[in-house]
Amino acid sequence: MKDLGHGANVEPMARMYNKNPKDIIDFSSNINPNVIQGLEEYILEGLQESRSYPDIKYTNLRNNISQYIDVRPEFIIPGNGATEIIYLLMKSIDKRIAILNPTFSEYERSARLNNLDVINLNLDESNEFEIDLNNIKENINKFDSLFVCNPNNPNGKVKNLEKLLDIIVDNNKLLIVDETFMEFVEEEEKYSLVKYVEKYPNLFILKAVTKFFGLPGIRLGYGLTSNNDIIEKIYNYKEPWTINSFADTLSNYIFKDQKYIEDSKEYYIDERNFMLSELKSINSIHVYDTDTNFILIRLNDKRAKEIKVELLREGNILIRDASNFIGLDDRYIRIAIKSHKENELLIRHMKKLLGD
Amino acid sequence: MKDLGHGANVEPMARMYNKNPKDIIDFSSNINPNVIQGLEEYILEGLQESRSYPDIKYTNLRNNISQYIDVRPEFIIPGNGATEIIYLLMKSIDKRIAILNPTFSEYERSARLNNLDVINLNLDESNEFEIDLNNIKENINKFDSLFVCNPNNPNGKVKNLEKLLDIIVDNNKLLIVDETFMEFVEEEEKYSLVKYVEKYPNLFILKAVTKFFGLPGIRLGYGLTSNNDIIEKIYNYKEPWTINSFADTLSNYIFKDQKYIEDSKEYYIDERNFMLSELKSINSIHVYDTDTNFILIRLNDKRAKEIKVELLREGNILIRDASNFIGLDDRYIRIAIKSHKENELLIRHMKKLLGD
The missing domain is CATH 3.40.640.10 (Type I PLP-dependent aspartate aminotransferase-like (Major domain))
Known part of the structure; x- marks a missing residue:
């Protein structure tokens, strides 16, 4: 299959940098880290239906x-x-x-x-x-x-x-x-x-x-x-x-599952605020406002490709090089908003690589 | 969605004849009634992957x-x-x-x-x-x-x-x-x-x-x-x-799962022999030889539509009216080979409706 240029390509990236795919934290695809309660039961019901x-x-x-x-x-x-x-x-x-x-x-x-x-x-x-x-x-x-x-x-x-x-x-x-x-x-x-x-x-x-x-x-x-x-x-x-x-x-x-839906909305309100405020404290990047579960960033002094490799090498973090979007260029990256702990890890590595 | 004329349309048929879909035995789609051991564990592993x-x-x-x-x-x-x-x-x-x-x-x-x-x-x-x-x-x-x-x-x-x-x-x-x-x-x-x-x-x-x-x-x-x-x-x-x-x-x-594969093959050899020999004892139908998990039948004195309705009404059995296949006509039906018990039930009803 030709490379269609999407995120979430954890396995080839892991192979390329000699990492175990299980160790990679995937900030390149925009997925809610939470799931509803009772999922296993519903999936086993689905298994019966799949016959x-x-x-x-x-x-x-x-x-x-x-x-x-x-x-x-x-x-x-x-x-x-x-x-x-x-x-x-x-x-x-x-x-x-x-x-x-x-x-x-x-x-x-x-x-x-x-x-x-x-x-x-x-x-x-x-x-x-x-x-x-x-x-x-x-x-x-x-x-x-x-x-x-x-x-x-x-x-x-x-x-x-x-x-x-x-x-x-x-x-x-x-x-x-x-x-x-x-x-x-x-x-x-x-x-x-x-x-x-x-x-x-x-x-x-x-x-x-x-x-x-x-x-x-x-x-x-x-x-x-x-x-x-x-x-x-x-x-x-x-x-x-x-x-x-x-x-x-x-x-x-x-x-x-109203509770899941409301909790997820609340979670993202809080986590967006946290991420945006932390990222905006980094001087060498421009952070675009977001209302959803990912954030677009423009780098002032680095190329997307470089920081992508650095984050993977040093933090086992996979981000989305956004340079292949029409109208963007090699300064743009996109990161998902994930669990609070993972988000903190990303912020720490970004600050280390880009300065406060 | 337009009706594409396939089998396995259990729910609309059940509704049409005031049956509970769960009670219908579906002989219209050709599915192995057996599954591999350990399936639930593998499916729950798939659930983790699906995140x-x-x-x-x-x-x-x-x-x-x-x-x-x-x-x-x-x-x-x-x-x-x-x-x-x-x-x-x-x-x-x-x-x-x-x-x-x-x-x-x-x-x-x-x-x-x-x-x-x-x-x-x-x-x-x-x-x-x-x-x-x-x-x-x-x-x-x-x-x-x-x-x-x-x-x-x-x-x-x-x-x-x-x-x-x-x-x-x-x-x-x-x-x-x-x-x-x-x-x-x-x-x-x-x-x-x-x-x-x-x-x-x-x-x-x-x-x-x-x-x-x-x-x-x-x-x-x-x-x-x-x-x-x-x-x-x-x-x-x-x-x-x-x-x-x-x-x-x-x-x-x-x-x-070699055991499943071999057991399934054995199962179908036995069950085909059983079904073909039982069906061939019915004089008013022509039974085509088969090497797989379904059997084509040509009715001498009845139309496919009629026996389909009769089997559903009397036996909760859904068969495939095969008259919409190019080159066949309203005398043809197709039945799946299912569990032995279900197959026996079908044979019993067919004999009752079509004579020995």
Whole structure:
């Protein structure tokens, strides 16, 4: 497989630097370090279910998601991770797609593999990667769909997209919002566009389940839209049985665990404050504000590649070299917010390597 | 989701006939009723692994499969079930594909969704669905690839494909063989073409893992080829992280469980003999010979739809109405070979409904 340039490549990095993969602390992928209580029991229930095929229509899974987010089950398209839905969506929309960069590279890859015309627009780096609405309006006739990630990977600052949605609706375009990291946001209800899904067929929202719930290896995500034309096209292309029985079964429990959800939100509020304040005390870096579970940093005097190797060698810490994001360069790194103890370790090593 | 016409649709059928899905005995999908020992422990290990992303290159998984089937890891393409590989393959081969019917409908669906030209050729129903080599030769200039399932779904009789492979190699075409049900065959080594993968780049083999190992909800399959052009094209299209951590972890154990593998083979030899001899005693049906874990039956005096409803109503038994396979009609049904007790129950109900 070609290197797609993502984080979480612990094993090859460990091999390259003669480390045991088990010793590496992975700050390169953005996963909640906490999981719900009772998980083992639910997984063993999933094991029983896995002895037959999952329901090809995933009726129960869609009902569980429906109750969680208050969107009708027929507007919910479950996937083998959000990735499956991204790729299906690209088969199901009109030819010209604009993508707001820097952002997750799979949007562009999936668009190009499905022969879409990609227009790369830029977020305003000098203003916390704000969306430039005038720029969108100027380019409105050049695209059919606009893809935005909110909070955006790699910078993590949540944006209010209501004005953007108005522009898209007024011009009868499609707004695609990847809200994979929205559940980490303090005022989620204010920023999430899920509440507009049933109202506007011009909206398609992507959600990952297993990042916030700390289980990315289980693979579960979904798409939300009331656009029947897109739903029909997606199901025309969708492969059968893509979601495994563990993800299917777990949906009976994870979305109802209010305590886990609230505790995780609280945890990230505290830990973001801690990390941002500690990192901002380092003079030789610029720390971007974040509302989610990762932080983008621009180095003043070092290259991303260098500090990545230094942190791995000296601290067994793997960070994300963010230089391959469109619009960023070799000064950018991205780090996850992990357990408090691990975060402290990272801060200690960063201060040692970069000075206070 | 549109009805794709597969078996295993227990829940909608149960709802339609006011049954509890848990009470239905599913003879419509072809799954080994046995599983390996120690499964719970391995699954809980998989749960730990699922807290981070699976290795994007699935190096360990490919090595485990490599040891099991003695094919080099770089020729192994793991998938979220064999289904993922079927769909990727259809993006990666030349325009014209011939399919030998009746067979699994996803081959044609995946080919058409990827804009391939499909040529449907027929197996010889009057001769145990034998492959007509003269017919292949006559049509050889009409296709680039030939797709065959061996043992074929829905009839289950294994074929020796060596002469067919010779024809394909001589004409520099591609032979695609779905060996999903090959592990159930008594003389697997004799019939499987895996031994030719490294020799002939004209060969692509599909394998499902979780049917023989009784865990279809875990989702694991793979493709095998030494055709570097196809491998490169598949990885060009392949989505990242499609295989979940449970499947990845389980690969450390299932392929090494010789006792399970041998016991399952023995079990199916005995149970096939039992089922075939009992079914052949029913005068009003024609029973096709099988080498795998399902049996195709042609009814003389009844329609498939009728007996399907009768078995469900009276015996809580769900069978596969096989009338939607290309080349079959409304007289055909397919039944799985399940546990001995369940098989006895099916036989009893069939005899009651169809006479001795």
